[in-house]
Amino acid sequence: SQELEQSPQSLIVQEGKNLTINCTSSKTLYGLYWYKQKYGEGLIFLMMLQKGGEEKSHEKITAKLDEKKQQSSLHITASQPSHAGIYLCGADLTGGGNKLTFGTGTQLKVEL
Amino acid sequence: ETGVTQTPRHLVMGMTNKKSLKCEQHLGHNAMYWYKQSAKKPLELMFVYNFKEQTENNSVPSRFSPECPNSSHLFLHLHTLQPEDSALYLCATRGAGEKLFFGSGTQLSVL
Numbered sequence: 001s002q003e004l005e006q007s008p009q010s011l012i013v014q015e016g017k018n019l020t021i022n023c024t025s026s027k028t029l030y031g032l033y034w035y036k037q038k039y040g041e042g043l044i045f046l047m048m049l050q051k052g053g054e055e056k057s058h059e060k061i062t063a064k065l066d067e068k069k070q071q072s073s074l075h076i077t078a079s080q081p082s083h084a085g086i087y088l089c090g091a092d093l094t095g096g097g098n099k100l101t102f103g104t105g106t107q108l109k110v111e112l
Numbered sequence: 113e114t115g116v117t118q119t120p121r122h123l124v125m126g127m128t129n130k131k132s133l134k135c136e137q138h139l140g141h142n143a144m145y146w147y148k149q150s151a152k153k154p155l156e157l158m159f160v161y162n163f164k165e166q167t168e169n170n171s172v173p174s175r176f177s178p179e180c181p182n183s184s185h186l187f188l189h190l191h192t193l194q195p196e197d198s199a200l201y202l203c204a205t206r207g208a209g210e211k212l213f214f215g216s217g218t219q220l221s222v223l
Contacts, residue, residue, distance in 0.1 A: 002154060004154065033211055035214075040217070040219055041216050041217060042114065042116075042214040042215050042217050043214040044114070045211050045213070088155070090155075090212070098143065098160065098162070098167070099145070099157055099168065100212060101154070101157075102154045105154075
C-alpha cells in the first residue's frame with residue numbers, strides 16, 4: 001500500500017460545482033504540500049500546511065490539515081475549466097525536511 | 113515559470129543509446145532532486161543532491177547516473193535503458209525550509 005493515499009483517483013464535475021480531494025497518510029505528517037499538474041508537465045505549487053488544524057485559501061481553493069487523522073483535504077468552490085488537471089499531495093514523512101513523498105494524484109475534469 | 117528549466121522536453125532513445133537530461137536553476141537553491149513519474153504511480157524520488165553532494169540514491173539502477181557539477185546544474189545520464197524506464201523525469205530544487213520548485217519535465221520514451 002502507498003504511504004500517501006489520495007481519493008478519489010479521478011473526478012468529473014460540472015462547472016460551478018464544489019469538490020473535495022483527500023490525502024491520507026499512513027505515517028506522521030511533518031508538512032503537507034498540494035501541487036497541481038497538467039498532463040506531461042511539471043508540478044505547480046498550490047499550498048503548504050504545517051500545523052495541525054491549519055487552513056489556507058487561495059482564490060477558490062482551500063486546504064486543511066488534520067494532524068490527528070494524518071489527513072489533508074483540498075476543496076474547490078464553484079469549479080471552473082481552469083481548475084482541471086492532476087492534483088497531487090506531497091508530504092514530509094521523516095521530519096528531516098529534505099524530501100517529499102507523493103500520492104498518486106487525483107485527475108480532475110470540469111465539464112461545461 | 114518556476115525558475116527550473118529542463119531540457120530536452122521530449123526524448124526518444126533506443127536501448128543501446130546514451131543520452132543526458134539537463135536541469136538548470138536560477139533560484140540559488142542548494143538542494144536538487146530527480147523524480148520519476150510513471151503512469152498511475154506516485155512520483156518516485158531517484159536522487160537528492162545537497163550543496164553538490166549526493167545525499168540520497170533511492171536504489172536506482174546503475175543505468176541512471178546523476179551528476180551535479182555546480183549548484184545551478186543537475187544532469188541525469190542514461191545508458192542501456194529498458195522500455196519500462198519510459199516516463200516523465202522531473203527535476204526539482206529546494207531552498208532552506210521551502211517548498212519544491214519543479215521543472216516542466218522530460219518525457220522519455222525508450223524503444
